[in-house]
Amino acid sequence: MASSTSNIQPDDEVLIEMYRRMLLIRKSEEQLFRDVKLGRTPGQVHLSDGQEAVAVGICANLDDRDQITSTHRGHGHYLAKGGDVNAMFAEVYGKAEGICRGMGGSMHVADFSKGIVGANGIVGAGLGIATGAGLANQLEGEGRVAVCFFGDGAANQGSLMESLNISSLWRLPVLFVCENNGFSEFSPSDTVTSGVISDRAKPFGIPVWNIDGNDVVEVWRTALEAVDHCRSGAGPAFIEARTYRYSGHFSAEAMVLSTPYRSDEEIQAWRARDPVARTRALIIDRGAADATACERMEMEVDACVEGAVAFGEAGTAPDPGTAEQLMRMGS
Amino acid sequence: MTREITLSQAVNEAIAEEMRRDETVILVGEDVAEAGTPFKVLSGLVEEFGTDRVIDTPIAEPGFMGIAVGAAMTGLRPIVDLMFGDFLYLVMDQLCNQAAKTHYMSGGKLNVPLVLRTNLGATRRSAAQHSQSLHALVAHIPGLKVAMPSSAYEAKGLLKAAIRDDNPVVIFEDKLMYQDKAPVPEEEYLLPLGEAAILREGLEVTLIGTSSMRQVCEKAAEILEADGISAEVVDPRTLVPLDEGTILGSVRKTSRAIVVDEGHQNFGVTAEIAARISEKAFYHLDAPVIRMGAMDVPVPFSPALEDLTVPTPEAVAANARALVRGVPVHAL
Numbered sequence: 001m002a003s004s005t006s007n008i009q010p011d012d013e014v015l016i017e018m019y020r021r022m023l024l025i026r027k028s029e030e031q032l033f034r035d036v037k038l039g040r041t042p043g044q045v046h047l048s049d050g051q052e053a054v055a056v057g058i059c060a061n062l063d064d065r066d067q068i069t070s071t072h073r074g075h076g077h078y079l080a081k082g083g084d085v086n087a088m089f090a091e092v093y094g095k096a097e098g099i100c101r102g103m104g105g106s107m108h109v110a111d112f113s114k115g116i117v118g119a120n121g122i123v124g125a126g127l128g129i130a131t132g133a134g135l136a137n138q139l140e141g142e143g144r145v146a147v148c149f150f151g152d153g154a155a156n157q158g159s160l161m162e163s164l165n166i167s168s169l170w171r172l173p174v175l176f177v178c179e180n181n182g183f184s185e186f187s188p189s190d191t192v193t194s195g196v197i198s199d200r201a202k203p204f205g206i207p208v209w210n211i212d213g214n215d216v217v218e219v220w221r222t223a224l225e226a227v228d229h230c231r232s233g234a235g236p237a238f239i240e241a242r243t244y245r246y247s248g249h250f251s252a253e254a255m256v257l258s259t260p261y262r263s264d265e266e267i268q269a270w271r272a273r274d275p276v277a278r279t280r281a282l283i284i285d286r287g288a289a290d291a292t293a294c295e296r297m298e299m300e301v302d303a304c305v306e307g308a309v310a311f312g313e314a315g316t317a318p319d320p321g322t323a324e325q326l327m328r329m330g331s
Numbered sequence: 332m333t334r335e336i337t338l339s340q341a342v343n344e345a346i347a348e349e350m351r352r353d354e355t356v357i358l359v360g361e362d363v364a365e366a367g368t369p370f371k372v373l374s375g376l377v378e379e380f381g382t383d384r385v386i387d388t389p390i391a392e393p394g395f396m397g398i399a400v401g402a403a404m405t406g407l408r409p410i411v412d413l414m415f416g417d418f419l420y421l422v423m424d425q426l427c428n429q430a431a432k433t434h435y436m437s438g439g440k441l442n443v444p445l446v447l448r449t450n451l452g453a454t455r456r457s458a459a460q461h462s463q464s465l466h467a468l469v470a471h472i473p474g475l476k477v478a479m480p481s482s483a484y485e486a487k488g489l490l491k492a493a494i495r496d497d498n499p500v501v502i503f504e505d506k507l508m509y510q511d512k513a514p515v516p517e518e519e520y521l522l523p524l525g526e527a528a529i530l531r532e533g534l535e536v537t538l539i540g541t542s543s544m545r546q547v548c549e550k551a552a553e554i555l556e557a558d559g560i561s562a563e564v565v566d567p568r569t570l571v572p573l574d575e576g577t578i579l580g581s582v583r584k585t586s587r588a589i590v591v592d593e594g595h596q597n598f599g600v601t602a603e604i605a606a607r608i609s610e611k612a613f614y615h616l617d618a619p620v621i622r623m624g625a626m627d628v629p630v631p632f633s634p635a636l637e638d639l640t641v642p643t644p645e646a647v648a649a650n651a652r653a654l655v656r657g658v659p660v661h662a663l
Contacts, residue, residue: 108459
């Protein structure tokens with residue numbers, strides 16, 4: 001399927017809430033990029049600016065009971081699934097008040113109370129984990145769905161085939177969401193990927209959608225159908241969402257790469273299709289809210305991010321004893 | 332003639348020289364061509380050797396490791412670039428079940444001349460899946476040689492020897508050392524696998540340090556010198572083969588030893604070397620052999636914790652002082 005078969009629209013409330021979430025992700029990540037440059041974060045960050053509509057459009061169809069697995073580019077998934085923004089900033093700053101108590105950092109932000117089963121530093125690792133969550137969901141019989149977010153880079157790991165086969169064979173409630181942003185780290189897709197990624201799920205009998213990942217309504221509408229498919233017990237589903245990350249693979253790449261691997265024209269072309277701006281335009285066009293209301297929302301989100309920075313900054317360094325204490329708790 | 336170059340440049344030179352010398356040498360890995368890796372180590376190689384020999388792969392570590400093993404069995408000499416040492420877990424079957432065993436299982440009739448270049452080292456604030464030092468895992472497997480260069484000089488000489496070796500060699504470079512400079516000869520040289528180096532002579536305690544822990548031991552030796560204690564520093568350079576003769580010779584002279592390595596301490600490289608000293612130089616020892624590895628925890632993200640997990644010169648010096656003064660390091 002090129003896109004969803006229905007033309008159902010989110011109601012105004014849902015659309016506005018999706019916009020608010022996308023804004024929160026965008027402004028949080030812009031802040032984190034500034035924080036890296038200010039030396040406020042101990043490490044580097046992998047930003048998803050430009051990809052917000054995928055995380056938000058999918059998660060708008062999930063409850064807290066549903067799970068997601070995230071990636072090294074996980075801030076957006078975390079916030080879209082309802083993770084606490086203050087605890088995320090504290091985590092990226094390496095503070096004890098962080099969502100993982102300062103143990104994980106940017107690459108591993110995960111709010112387990114919201115069904116986030118982990119953000120991962122190993123490309124493709126979430127495929128098996130989400131499939132395992134799907135098995136747990138099936139045995140539990142409560143209708144929970146596991147969503148695996150992964151990139152086009154991860155689609156080239158062999159674990160994709162293993163997970164597609166097993167989830168289809170066992171009819172597990174797993175939604176595979178490939179965020180195709182066109183790059184495997186610094187390698188353009190056409191140099192490392194053959195064929196169409198979503199086609200890889202077809203031989204397993206898995207329903208497939210290939211959509212514009214920068215259109216939050218299309219993502220939302222497709223996810224509505226795909227999540228319903230998974231929840232009904234019919235087995236896994238697969239969405240490939242085409243999108244783009246403006247800030248590249250990671251925050252220090254301008255320093256390490258001798259030659260740019262993408263053109264300014266390309267970045268500008270994608271910015272012209274910016275998912276946040278498109279959603280704002282749609283809200284106003286549809287009369288769901290006026291420009292003043294949107295500006296008010298934007299100021300609220302700014303205040304929310306400022307609050308998260310303040311919370312993170314006020315956080316404390318983990319007690320040295322926790323380095324070993326956690327191991328004893330786990331043993 | 333020597334000049335000072337970075338460890339990164341030394342690796343780059345070694346690969347370029349060997350690729351010029353032997354057209355069967357190829358380079359395979361993620362973002363090795365135009366990007367030259369996120370550590371900038373391979374910049375310029377694709378311009379000289381082209382994309383037929385400097386090959387960008389998909390993110391598919393088990394896949395490209397398997398391809399390298401197959402190519403090595405059939406006439407090429409691949410250098411595999413594994414972007415982070417942490418990704419070793421992904422290539423374990425190809426490396427340990429295939430590459431390591433082929434020569435032996437074929438009765439010596441088939442060789443697997445490949446080099447796996449990867450890295451180790453924490454304190455880059457990259458959290459537990461991008462900070463590990465996993466060389467002990469590989470050193471445990473018969474059939475794999477393991478090199479641990481501690482300077483630009485060693486990185487170049489060991490890598491050139493590894494590329495010419497007819498069976499698999501795994502080289503671990505410390506991520507934090509890529510920009511460290513050291514004198515490197517302009518003339519060609521190789522450092523044989525299996526020869527340790529005594530970097531500083533001393534009489535009272537032997538400090539054995541692998542990779543960047545060599546610098547930690549050298550700094551500890553300076554601290555000790557100020558205290559009037561004479562420490563010898565030994566760099567094994569390769570774990571497999573291990574130059575027991577040099578290590579044991581040093582310990583027989585000093586009667587005390589501390590082994591320092593950035594892998595986890597439990598069941599690690601420090602344990603192996605300490606056990607060999609205890610078995611083979613027992614009657615020369617005046618004190619127990621001390622192991623100093625990384626803390627046995629996944630590497631924590633927060634700098635406040637991460638920095639605690641790696642041995643420091645001060646901690647090495649404190650243990651050495653206690654050994655020399657006859658103070659028990661561990662409670663009896």
